[in-house]
Amino acid sequence: MDTKETAALEILIRSFFSLDTSRTRKIFRILLLFFLIFTLSGWNSHQAEAVEPDPSQVKAAFVYNFIKFVFWPRESMPPDAPDITLCVLGNDPLGNALESLSGKAASGKALSVKRIASRDEASICQVLYICRSESRQVKEILKDLPRGVLTIGDMKNFAAFGGMINFVIKDRKVSFEINPDAAATGEMQISSKLLRLAKLVRNSR
Known part of the structure; x- marks a missing residue:
């Protein structure tokens, strides 16, 4: 995706988060249709059939908007802190998509x-994106993380194991789960707007 297409995608994701649940999903589908028309303009029909939204860019846009809808404890994010550090742990399947968020x-x-x-370096992070390559040791990574770190994953059972937000693919669309128990343990507050859009998952026993 070029810069204009990425910007259009971010507008779609912001729309997805800003409206009530039922209305959001209806409008999101309409906006996505317009986005696809926009990105495919000038392509021939054979090319258009082969092109779909880049999941990496979609997930990066979601991560960016997750950050806008969570609240950190004061000691982890003082009001005068100049930046928010998003750390990436593992072999990142999103390529450079997350790096594109730097400076936003x-x-x-x-x-x-x-x-x-x-995980020993997680003390510098306000957000920790744990890649699928770390799935075998994710329980150990999540154990005793510093409070005030928003954990985001992209793997099976991440939320059930104590991750706060997890990406899932449903009907070939990017969706996400949230574990409110994990957020409470980490002293993170998640906006009700975000919670309404997610599948809620509790800690596994």
Whole structure:
């Protein structure tokens, strides 16, 4: 996607989060149709049939908007903190999509994207994106993380294991789960607008 297409996608995602649930989904589908028409303009029909929205860009846009709808404890995010650090742990299947968020404004602060090698570096993070490559050790990664770290994953059972937000694919569309128990444990507050759009998952026993 070029810059204009990415900007259009971000507008769609913002629309998805800003309206009530039933109305949002209806409008989102309409906007997505217009987005596809926009991105495919000038292509021949054979090419158009082969093109679909890039899931990596969609997920990155969701991550950006997740950050706008969560609230950190004061000690983890002082009002005068200049930026929000988004850390990426593992082999990132999204390529450069998350890096494209670096420098963008969210909640009055600039986003800074960093790659870390282990959970021991998580103390510098306000957001921790845990890649699917870490699925075998995700329980250990999530265990005893510092409070005030928003955890986002993209793997089976991530939310049930104690992750806060998890991407899932439903009917070939990107959706997400939220674990309110994990958010409460990490002293994170998640907007009710975001909760209404998610499938809620509780900690596994």
